[in-house]
Amino acid sequence: MMTVSQQEQLPRCFVFKKGHSEGRTHMKALLGGKGANLCEMARLGLNVPPGLTVTTAMCEEFQRCGGELPPGLWEDVLAALKEVEQAYGKPFASTEQVPLLLSVRSGAAISMPGMMDTVLNLGLNDAVTANLAKHTSPRFALDCYRRLLDMYADVVLGAEHSLFEAELRAVREAAGVKFDVELSEEDLQTVVDRYKAVYKQHGLVIPDDPHEQLRAGISAVFRSWNTPRAVKYREINKVTGLRGTAVNVQAMVYGNFSDTSGTGVCFTRNPATGEHQLFGEFLINAQGEDVVAGIRTPQPIKEMQKTFPKIYDELLANTTLLERHLCDMQDCEFTLQDGTLYMLQTRNGKRTGPAALRVATDMVGEGLVTKEQAVLMVEARHLDQLLHPQFKDAKAYAPAVIGSGLAASPGAAVGRVVFSAADAEAWKLRGERVVLVRHETSPEDVGGMHAAAGILTSTGGMTSHAAVVARGWGKPCVCGCDGLAIDYKAKTATLGGVVLKEGDSVSLNGTTGEVIQGEQELTEAGASVLLEQFMEWVDAVRTLAVLTNCDTPEDALFARKAGAQGIGLVRTEHMFFGSAARIAAVRSMIGAMEVDPAAAGPSLAEIEAFQKDDFEGIFKAMDGLPVTIRLLDPPLHEFLPQEGDALKALIERLARELKTDAAMVQSRLASLHEANPMLGFRGCRLGIVHPEITSMQVRAIARAALAAQAAGVSAQPHIMIPLIGSIDELLHQIRVVRAAVADVTAAAGSAASIDYKLGTMIETPRACIVAEALAHEVDFFSFGTNDLTQMTLGFSRDDAEAHFLKFYQRHGVMAFDPFERVDVEGVGALMRMAAERGLRGADGKLTLGVCGEHGGNPESIEFFNSVPGMTYVSCSPLRVPIARLGAAQAALKAAKAKA
Structure with missing residues (x-):
């Protein structure tokens, strides 16, 4: 592991291209997870679009400089961009040759999916778009241009995405089509014109100089490190000690190029069950944000075997290589451009507790990892999921969530609302499951806490009385639910606009901190042969x-x-x-x-x-x-x-x-x-x-x-x-x-x-x-x-x-x-x-x-x-x-x- 002083002596930008990179996976703290793995994929010879990574240290310096790029960084970026242009074989934003366009993406050392910003198709203006149309097709060029106008306004200028979505919807309705991919060249020209009108109406300006677009895009990604959603994500997931996000500037490849193009995400194993099979989705004639936005329904990755059999085989070979090389289940993003496969990202895939256990034990059986390595692959939260009762279908109860607090003691609890320890004990004697709802608990409440299936408090922290006792007894507990207002005299509580009376059913997810109205279905956790085997490996070391x-x-x-x-x-x-x-x-x-x-x-x-x-x-x-x-x-x-x-x-x-x-x-x-x-x-x-x-x-x-x-x-x-x-x-x-x-x-x-x-x-x-x-x-x-x-x-x-x-x-x-x-x-x-x-x-x-x-x-x-x-x-x-x-x-x- 490098020290901070060692990191400061390294370049501020790292270039990666197929077959070569200065970066390494152990430099994740400096290059971010995405940047380090892009470098590794390039070194392995996978077909990775060339690019450069601006280090996390520069994000830290960006904040210190009051939201400005640190002195000398822009010059380093331009020098690195020259190397990317050479690797691509075409100049950035050319008005004569096929232009190199860029994606600008975030990438912290710890994955924070969707929390920070991305700009695609960067480098287009009217002249570059016209040149791109000449070398490809007018429809494709206009589709890329309208995407840039929308994303740049949203990410860099802070405009509402809904302004542009409304214009796009109006053009689709006028054309009588459901999906963007069905819009004609003329329709897309209309979209571009209407987007420009939005810019004018709201005083928005996108630089005509592609290099200024790039500079602003890098700054926007650095700024997104401190957006409320990113800060909240780090708070919830207890992500601390990071210097910021890296910025990955990469040559664009186009899943929206044609009907022999597409984009997708896949896992080398099923992230829900751990089953050893390629798992994921892809979308034909689309760019990455189309999959995320859910406007069109992607196809299961298995369908690629029928649609693009050679590409599927290549994808399977690539992902298998990455899993074996990185010794863990991988989550990969890819783009298919006119029959050519490009690998855009890989990272260790997030998984459920059951999947984590199966992946770890299976990989030992397959000879991919040692037992000691397997022990390091399973996280504490995975065991939490395996050992506590859980809700049968978390997605099903989402509309019934009325509030949240601190996830003080894991597991799932369902019961009738009571407001005193005495009532909790009395209701339990009648055979009822109860949830004890209090401002805070004290030793006086212990009998009721013991009788309750779960505990909900409006105050208190992770080591408050309620939290400590609940964990000791294995009872789900949500503490510090700020929006919870309790009227002991009336025996009611109000949360999220819902009034809960004594005897009403409520469910607690002590693993996530969610409070859910009504009685949600539970499934019991149980020991398994795999878990017992895994714990033997744990105890051995x-x-x-x-x-x-x-x-x-x-x-x-x-x-x-x-x-x-x-x-x-x-x-x-x-x-x-x-x-x-x-x-x-x-x-x-x-x-x-x-x-x-x-x-x-x-x-x-x-x-x-x-x-x-x-x-x-x-x-x-x-x-x-x-x-x-x-x-x-x-x-x-x-x-x-x-x-x-x-x-x-x-x-x-x-x-x-x-x-x-x-x-x-x-x-x-x-x-x-x-x-x-x-x-x-x-x-x-x-x-x-x-x-x-x-x-x-x-x-x-x-x-x-x-x-x-x-x-x-x-x-x-x-x-x-x-x-x-x-x-x-x-x-x-x-x-x-x-x-x-x-x-x-x-x-x-x-x-x-x-x-x-x-x-x-x-x-x-x-x-x-x-x-x-x-x-x-x-x-x-x-x-x-x-x-x-x-x-x-x-x-x-x-x-x-x-x-x-x-x-x-x-x-x-x-x-x-x-x-x-x-x-x-x-x-x-x-x-x-x-x-x-x-x-x-x-x-x-x-x-x-x-x-x-x-x-x-x-x-x-x-x-x-x-x-x-x-x-x-x-x-x-x-x-x-x-x-x-x-x-x-x-x-x-x-x-x-x-x-």
């Missing part, structure tokens, strides 16, 4: 273990089937919402802690019994595998109702239980609310102020481990202390943990023992700094990257998403969402520091892992794979296969970088 974040025995069993090698995070607080009895006991405990700590015994014992049963079930599900249990972490006020009748009833109940007045209870509970709870009374601070909470939870873990062992289960508890910032905090909690374990084993008899490990969650910057001291006392560090990101950046993850993070990304202040992909420069630097110091403090005998949400993000996993001593990542159950794939790809990339 990865070096990081993949654990899961889950809180119930059912989720643990699911995660284990998905390939989890243990549990990296059990969030004990999630267990508290499993039933009304549990949350009541927790609230009694909180009330006692605040009013009369001596009265907390009964509620603590009740919670301990609940937790012991849960932990025992998890140990059994994870028999022989590590189970990392985080002690209580959230602020206590999150377990309390916030207002209204529920809070009033709780205050009255606690007053009765504690034999005190309601005003006292109300005052004490109110004191729990904090201005900044993320940095407040939570984590180890709770356990230090109320050690009985830590002791209760550890006793539950120890009793569960002994019970599991008695049942023949190999229980491996790893007890994790959260939010440590100092060695004294850690030592305090270690003493409490060890004393509680000792009490349980002593009570069980002299033969009882528990093989447990003790660790801490590294989630504060100070913990990273003092990691060497902490490591002396523990067996493992687990990085809580969610909170570490918040504290390092000083961002509240929900508020940042709602108020400024999108703006930052859109305007280049921040390239990506740091709560979705780890911030390597900041958070990553702290993690490296903590790892290195921790390993030094423990003489290398320290296990390192990641349990934050980043543990399921492939780009983050690539970084974690590089951190010294890192042994595992942990993620939600449904993301386990994706994390396995990410870990394998990270290992392969690291090995390649070292080679």
